[in-house]
Amino acid sequence: MALIVQKFGGSSVADAARVRNVARIVTDTHKAGNDVVVVVSAQGDTTDDLIAKAAEITGNAPKREMDQLLTAGEQISISLLAMACNELGCPTVSLLGWQAGFQTDSKYGAARIKTVRTERLQVELGRKNIVVVAGFQGLCKYDDITTLGRGGSDTSAVALAAALHADRCQIFTDVEGVFTADPRKLRHAQKLAEITYDEMLELATLGAQVLNNRSVEMAKKYNVELEVLSSLTNQPGTIVKEAANMEKMLVRGVTKDSDAARISVIGVPDVPGIAFKIFSRLAAKNINVDIILQSVGHQGRQDISFTVGSDHAEEAIGLLRGLDLLNGLELVCDTAVAKVSAVGAGMETHPGTASKMFEALFEADINILMIATSEIKISVLIAEADADRAVAAVHRAFFAEG
Amino acid sequence: MALIVQKFGGSSVADAARVRNVARIVTDTHKAGNDVVVVVSAQGDTTDDLIAKAAEITGNAPKREMDQLLTAGEQISISLLAMACNELGCPTVSLLGWQAGFQTDSKYGAARIKTVRTERLQVELGRKNIVVVAGFQGLCKYDDITTLGRGGSDTSAVALAAALHADRCQIFTDVEGVFTADPRKLRHAQKLAEITYDEMLELATLGAQVLNNRSVEMAKKYNVELEVLSSLTNQPGTIVKEAANMEKMLVRGVTKDSDAARISVIGVPDVPGIAFKIFSRLAAKNINVDIILQSVGHQGRQDISFTVGSDHAEEAIGLLRGLDLLNGLELVCDTAVAKVSAVGAGMETHPGTASKMFEALFEADINILMIATSEIKISVLIAEADADRAVAAVHRAFFAEG
Numbered sequence: 177m178a179l180i181v182q183k184f185g186g187s188s189v190a191d192a193a194r195v196r197n198v199a200r201i202v203t204d205t206h207k208a209g210n211d212v213v214v215v216v217s218a219q220g221d222t223t224d225d226l227i228a229k230a231a232e233i234t235g236n237a238p239k240r241e242m243d244q245l246l247t248a249g250e251q252i253s254i255s256l257l258a259m260a261c262n263e264l265g266c267p268t269v270s271l272l273g274w275q276a277g278f279q280t281d282s283k284y285g286a287a288r289i290k291t292v293r294t295e296r297l298q299v300e301l302g303r304k305n306i307v308v309v310a311g312f313q314g315l316c317k318y319d320d321i322t323t324l325g326r327g328g329s330d331t332s333a334v335a336l337a338a339a340l341h342a343d344r345c346q347i348f349t350d351v352e353g354v355f356t357a358d359p360r361k362l363r364h365a366q367k368l369a370e371i372t373y374d375e376m377l378e379l380a381t382l383g384a385q386v387l388n389n390r391s392v393e394m395a396k397k398y399n400v401e402l403e404v405l406s407s408l409t410n411q412p413g414t415i416v417k418e419a420a421n422m423e424k425m426l427v428r429g430v431t432k433d434s435d436a437a438r439i440s441v442i443g444v445p446d447v448p449g450i451a452f453k454i455f456s457r458l459a460a461k462n463i464n465v466d467i468i469l470q471s472v473g474h475q476g477r478q479d480i481s482f483t484v485g486s487d488h489a490e491e492a493i494g495l496l497r498g499l500d501l502l503n504g505l506e507l508v509c510d511t512a513v514a515k516v517s518a519v520g521a522g523m524e525t526h527p528g529t530a531s532k533m534f535e536a537l538f539e540a541d542i543n544i545l546m547i548a549t550s551e552i553k554i555s556v557l558i559a560e561a562d563a564d565r566a567v568a569a570v571h572r573a574f575f576a577e578g
Numbered sequence: 579m580a581l582i583v584q585k586f587g588g589s590s591v592a593d594a595a596r597v598r599n600v601a602r603i604v605t606d607t608h609k610a611g612n613d614v615v616v617v618v619s620a621q622g623d624t625t626d627d628l629i630a631k632a633a634e635i636t637g638n639a640p641k642r643e644m645d646q647l648l649t650a651g652e653q654i655s656i657s658l659l660a661m662a663c664n665e666l667g668c669p670t671v672s673l674l675g676w677q678a679g680f681q682t683d684s685k686y687g688a689a690r691i692k693t694v695r696t697e698r699l700q701v702e703l704g705r706k707n708i709v710v711v712a713g714f715q716g717l718c719k720y721d722d723i724t725t726l727g728r729g730g731s732d733t734s735a736v737a738l739a740a741a742l743h744a745d746r747c748q749i750f751t752d753v754e755g756v757f758t759a760d761p762r763k764l765r766h767a768q769k770l771a772e773i774t775y776d777e778m779l780e781l782a783t784l785g786a787q788v789l790n791n792r793s794v795e796m797a798k799k800y801n802v803e804l805e806v807l808s809s810l811t812n813q814p815g816t817i818v819k820e821a822a823n824m825e826k827m828l829v830r831g832v833t834k835d836s837d838a839a840r841i842s843v844i845g846v847p848d849v850p851g852i853a854f855k856i857f858s859r860l861a862a863k864n865i866n867v868d869i870i871l872q873s874v875g876h877q878g879r880q881d882i883s884f885t886v887g888s889d890h891a892e893e894a895i896g897l898l899r900g901l902d903l904l905n906g907l908e909l910v911c912d913t914a915v916a917k918v919s920a921v922g923a924g925m926e927t928h929p930g931t932a933s934k935m936f937e938a939l940f941e942a943d944i945n946i947l948m949i950a951t952s953e954i955k956i957s958v959l960i961a962e963a964d965a966d967r968a969v970a971a972v973h974r975a976f977f978a979e980g
Contacts (some may be wrong), residue, residue, distance in 0.1 A: 192631070192634035192635055195635060196635070226654065229594070229654070230658065230661060232594035233594055233597060233658055233661045233662045233665065234661050234662065234664070234665040236664075236665065237661045237664075238660070238661065238664055240671065241657045241660045241661050241664070241671075241672060242657070244653065244656065244657040244660070244672050245653070245654060245657035245658065245661075247653070248650040248651075248653040248654045248657075249650075251646065251647070251650040252628065252631070252647060252650045254646070255632075255643045255644070255646040255647035255650075256631060256632065256635055256647065258640070258643045259635045259636050259639045259640065259643050259647075260635045260636065262638075262639075262640055262643070263635065263636040263638065269642065269643075270643055272723075275721055275722075296721065319677055320677075
């Protein structure tokens with residue numbers, strides 16, 4: 177018997193038939209002798225519908241009231257799922273975030289979990305109840321309801337698993353696990369049996385869109401074993417856990433992120449402090465800079481290029497135009513670029529990985545605009561039009577294509 | 579400056595335009611210098627939609643989960659109304675039932691309010707905030723959400739007004755107040771400026787459908803001054819309060835209740851205890867018996883007739899058929915009947931009221947099937963086809979028709 181936390185996203189509970197499907201998974205797990213805590217998001221489009229309702233009233237809703245509004249969505253899905261589990265013969269209670277003990281700070285709209293007080297959960301589990309918990313929501317010290325922001329339900333599930341010392345936290349999605357590349361794009365992509373937290377973090381950041389980063393960071397911090405799997409097929413998924421006892425693969429996956437823009441400042445005077453001033457200016461506005469390339473100086477001038485998320489490009493350009501020290505300099509922005517990355521904990525000890533990747537791109541006749549590396553990741557910026565070909569070429573270089 | 583509780587039903591906040599209309603009324607009251615607490619129901623069809631969602635999952639939902647589900651409805655309406663009030667320049671916070679301190683027993687689906695702990699409300703009022711409270715809901719000792727059942731939002735409003743010692747509790751509806759008869763049916767019906775709690779209770783029971791009985795009983799118990807008024811016109815409504823300083827009108831209103839069925843047991847043996855056995859049998863199944871008529875015995879036999887709500891008629895007949903002591907007796911059920919009543923505290927001291935009413939019916943050639951009287955009410959059971967004519971005739975007898 178194990179204690180298992182299962183998390184289902186909004187599309188998994190979008191209508192009555194899907195709620196029943198989730199109830200079947202949950203009750204099967206319970207009937208197999210496990211304690212089960214389930215975290216669910218709001219059904220399908222509920223959250224968007226509620227946002228639209230607010231927009232009809234005002235363009236300037238207080239965040240506190242938005243949180244009060246939006247959390248009604250999970251309240252609906254948890255009670256429906258609890259009804260469906262009861263219908264399948266397993267006693268089940270639904271708990272709102274605050275009933276499940278989620279205490280957060282009071283940053284409405286993007287609150288952080290401070291603690292999960294598990295007394296009520298323990299009582300319900302002690303009664304052999306399945307417990308269905310509303311994801312994405314908590315309560316702050318003012319007794320106001322808060323939401324956790326983007327990816328909040330994943331975070332709720334991991335926090336619960338950590339607080340309850342659960343044996344596993346299963347994140348059900350519409351994909352069967354984590355793949356060596358996007359399986360919708362690359363037929364040869366393979367499902368991974370295991371992956372480390374660090375690899376998963378790099379893959380999430382790089383656009384693999386399977387797990388929310390914040391939840392992986394929390395899982396790593398509290399050593400919660402995650403499993404990513406599909407709610408539609410009855411197949412084992414991908415386990416995300418600490419590296420111990422895990423085969424270190426040279427490359428675990430190849431990803432593409434088209435949400436990038438390259439900004440170049442041409443002919444910057446080669447004096448100290450300029451890069452600092454540029455990037456501190458962007459940081460002050462919460463614009464995340466990813467790859468940075470500073471050309472070797474030439475005649476006292478150099479070029480500085482960097483990438484930001486596409487939706488921040490315009491704002492970044494505006495900020496730079498406002499900097500006196502860049503006055504009169506040419507600013508170039510290119511949004512038709514993509515970042516292709518290979519991730520794998522094995523590359524820490526295998527220095528040849530980068531050259532193998534570059535060779536594959538060279539043979540596919542793909543031009544590299546920028547390069548960035550970390551201990552477990554190599555990223556290249558290339559033309560967006562080449563991106564899918566690049567993923568395929570790099571994937572072919574590292575994985576057998578069965 | 580006064581402390582005013584305002585209650586708006588689901589149709590008053592059914593869409594964004596109506597939410598804005600309610601926000602205008604609320605903020606106008608606040609801007610006039612009053613402390614304002616608002617109680618709202620779920621928007622329009624929200625509750626029915628949620629019930630339908632549950633019905634798609636199961637025909638046998640646990641009541642606890644139904645309460646968890648349904649209370650999401652008011653959560654949506656309170657936050658939208660709070661946004662609209664903020665938009666009109668008045669700082670406003672929404673509070674769920676439990677945040678507003680509503681503590682109930684744990685009879686899910688039909689909970690009774692035990693107390694309202696007003697600390698949070700007082701804090702918000704002290705900050706000069708408008709407070710929008712979710713009607714119909716509370717929290718029981720298990721920290722589970724409960725609903726108050728039918729008419730729950732009216733009850734929430736009156737309970738809040740009592741707990742806060744509010745100067746007035748305004749119940750906004752789609753009618754302009756309490757009328758001497760149904761104004762949709764009788765052109766000459768007049769809006770009453772004032773009415774006593776007892777009169778209101780009789781009128782509510784008799785089908786005037788303006789205020790929920792439970793809320794009037796609570797208002798009477800805690801001496802909360804009620805005002806029934808329209809959210810669509812800017813007119814004073816009808817004040818419901820204690821009789822002191824109020825002109826005692828002979829008749830305050832004339833009502834019709836078509837939801838009645840007459841059941842007759844023919845030829846009951848004239849022995850002690852039979853009536854007791856019949857009515858205790860019905861009471862055990864929570865079937866409310868209204869008018870009872872027992873004929874004078876004849877040859878050791880008598881007839882017993884009584885009225886029940888139409889929707890209980892079939893069940894009542896079934897119960898009586900199961901009684902051995904009525905074996906072989908004829909049971910007659912007539913659902914084509916209606917109860918017409920005149921209500922007024924003045925009739926306590928004016929014994930001629932009944933005869934005046936009977937005379938009016940006689941002159942209109944309307945046959946009286948049964949009669950029941952209380953200190954402030956005279957009811958007659960007549961053929962349903964005659965009911966509207968009867969109301970008009972009785973109304974004409976007691977009110978000048980301007």
